[in-house]
Amino acid sequence: MAINGKTLIRYLERIAPPSLALEKDRIGFQLGSLNHQVTGIVVALEITEAVVNEAISIGANWIFTHHALIFQPLGSIRTDQPRGRILEKLIQHQIQVYVAHTNLDTVANGVNDVLSKEIGLLKPKTFLVHGEDQLLKLVVFVPTSHLDVVRTAIGQSGAGAVGDYSYCSFATKGTGTFFPGEGTNPYIGNKGQLTEVEEYRLETVLPKSLQSHVVQAVLSAHPYEEVAYELYPLEQNIPYGMGKIGFLPIEVSLRDFVSHVKTVFELKHVQVVGKMESKVKKVAILGGAGSRYVSEAKQQGADVYITGDIDYHTAQAALEEGICLIDVGHATEQRVIPSVCEQLEMHLPKEVQVYPSRVNFNPFQTC
Numbered sequence: 001m002a003i004n005g006k007t008l009i010r011y012l013e014r015i016a017p018p019s020l021a022l023e024k025d026r027i028g029f030q031l032g033s034l035n036h037q038v039t040g041i042v043v044a045l046e047i048t049e050a051v052v053n054e055a056i057s058i059g060a061n062w063i064f065t066h067h068a069l070i071f072q073p074l075g076s077i078r079t080d081q082p083r084g085r086i087l088e089k090l091i092q093h094q095i096q097v098y099v100a101h102t103n104l105d106t107v108a109n110g111v112n113d114v115l116s117k118e119i120g121l122l123k124p125k126t127f128l129v130h131g132e133d134q135l136l137k138l139v140v141f142v143p144t145s146h147l148d149v150v151r152t153a154i155g156q157s158g159a160g161a162v163g164d165y166s167y168c169s170f171a172t173k174g175t176g177t178f179f180p181g182e183g184t185n186p187y188i189g190n191k192g193q194l195t196e197v198e199e200y201r202l203e204t205v206l207p208k209s210l211q212s213h214v215v216q217a218v219l220s221a222h223p224y225e226e227v228a229y230e231l232y233p234l235e236q237n238i239p240y241g242m243g244k245i246g247f248l249p250i251e252v253s254l255r256d257f258v259s260h261v262k263t264v265f266e267l268k269h270v271q272v273v274g275k276m277e278s279k280v281k282k283v284a285i286l287g288g289a290g291s292r293y294v295s296e297a298k299q300q301g302a303d304v305y306i307t308g309d310i311d312y313h314t315a316q317a318a319l320e321e322g323i324c325l326i327d328v329g330h331a332t333e334q335r336v337i338p339s340v341c342e343q344l345e346m347h348l349p350k351e352v353q354v355y356p357s358r359v360n361f362n363p364f365q366t367c
Contacts, residue, residue, distance in 0.1 A: 001349040005034030005062075005096055008041075008348075010213070012064060014158065015343050016100035016107050017209040020240055022130060025102045026068040031087070032096030038062055043341050044357035045334040047097065049082070051359050052089050058355055062096045064340065066104055066111070066333060069097050104336065105242045106130075108161070109343060111287040111336045116244035118264045118335065119285065119306070127243030127284050127300070128293060133207040135236040140218055140229040141176055141199050143188060151202060153221035156346065159206035159214045169204040176228075187223040207238055243286035243293070245300055251281040254304065254324050261306065265332055269366045273315045274324030280304045287333040298323040308332060331362035 009029060021027050040060030044051045046067035055063055069086075078084040090097065104110045116124045138159060142150045154160060155167035162168045176199040180186040189195030206214050211231065219227055248257070255276040262270055283304055284297040290307030291314040297305035298321050305323060308330040318325050337356045344354045 001351055002037045003349060003352060004037055005029075005032070008038050008062065008352075009034070009098065010216070011344065011347050012098055012100065014210070014213040014347065015340060016103040016110065018103055019209045020106040020131070020133075021101065021103035026071045027099050027101050027103055030069050030097045030099055031090055032062075032094065034096075036061060036094060036096065038352050040353040040355060041344065042355045042357050043337050043344070044359065045331065045337070045361040047086060047090075048359065048361075049086050049089070051357055052086055052093075052095065054355075054357060054359060055095055056089075056093050058353075060353070060355055061094055062098065063090075064098050064100065064344075066099070066101060066336070068099045068101060102242065104340075105287060106240050108158075109339050111333050112242060112244050112285065114336045114339050115265075115285050115287050115306075115332065116246060119261060119283065120249065120264075121244060121246035121283060121285070122249060124244040124246035126239055126241045127245045127286060128296065129239045129241040131241065132237035132239050133209050135234045135238055136206050136208055136211060137203065137232040137234055138206055138214065138218075138229065139201060139203050139232070140222070140227065142202050142222065143176075143224075144173075144198050144200065146221070146223050147171060147200050147202065150218060150221045153217045154202075154204055154214060157214045157217035158210045159217075160204040162205065169202060171200040171202050173198065173200055175199065185225060187225065205234070243284060243290065245282070245284040245297070245302060247282055248280065251279050254278040254280050257283075257304065258326060261326055261328065265328055265335065267328060267332070270329075271310065271315075271327035272325065273310070273318050273327075274304070278303070278324055280324065287336075288330055294318050294323065294325065295321065329362060329364065331360075334361050 041062040041064055042055045042060045043064045047065050047069045077087055079088040151169055160168040176197045179194050180191045184191055188197050254274055257280045258272055280303045282302050284302035285306040289309035291310045294314055306326045310325055310327040341354045341356045
């Protein structure tokens with residue numbers, strides 16, 4: 001089934017809800033037209049000319065990128081210069097660009113979730129909280145024939161997550177009654193007759209940021225013309241933000257932990273601050289450029305802080321504060337690409353091809 005840009009964006013916003021982004025972050029649809037049918041999607045860390053050429057060669061007309069194509073206002077577009085040449089090529093080949101930045105850093109299965117899972121953090125919590133997502137209770141009444149279908153659709157849309165558990169719900173059997181009026185086309189029963197149906201009251205929870213996506217999933221999976229559902233605000237909020245902080249299964253030396261990090265992130269070299277014989281148990285991690293948060297990591301009790309783009313003065317301050325640092329580089333964020341592709345493939349029609357970019361986004365070499 002072919003889809004256009006408007007439909008695709010609904011799926012993209014399910015993966016990285018815009019409400020989770022930092023204020024004034026440059027996210028969302030940045031270039032192109034929403035009216036074109038989607039021929040394929042390249043998922044990339046950022047848009048370079050190599051990524052654009054990659055999209056052209058495989059026939060994809062959308063690029064989902066973590067770093068914004070346009071971050072600062074453009075004073076001019078010079079097509080004889082690199083940035084202008086990229087914009088020109090995108091427009092000429094009718095390639096659309098969508099950006100998920102700090103919202104992808106923040107969301108479950110986003111950048112920091114992926115990185116923390118790969119290094120094996122236990123009991124990870126949000127490192128830098130910048131907001132709260134209200135928790136909602138969803139109740140929907142479903143005929144027995146479609147209980148599993150609707151329950152699965154709810155879980156796939158992201159509802160029913162409680163801690164590390166997913167697809168959480170509760171179902172109570174009962175009897176539903178309704179009277180189909182003129183102009184109706186009931187799935188069960190006949191017009192002009194009171195109908196009794198064995199139904200289930202299906203309940204689950206969801207964050208408010210996913211409300212529209214979850215409701216749409218329910219409506220699409222439910223067989224009734226008029227779906228009876230209810231949403232209630234709960235007196236619980238879910239804190240969200242960037243980075244993760246948690247514990248290793250066992251205490252190890254900084255030397256051994258650095259070796260582990262290099263292995264799981266497939267890095268030949270990292271920069272390290274701290275004594276290699278230091279003991280490491282509590283770990284903070286923030287994908288991208290996180291050197292400004294070293295003191296916050298120390299205050300939260302981290303033995304070591306993993307991030308990218310650490311400068312000289314920050315490293316010196318960390319030595320004085322007694323916290324170890326591992327600089328894994330900014331490009332380590334590209335490890336989220338398989339997760340984004342997997343989520344897109346789960347929700348998009350099979351006809352829409354998703355391609356992980358094969359471009360190496362690390363501009364640095366070690367000699």
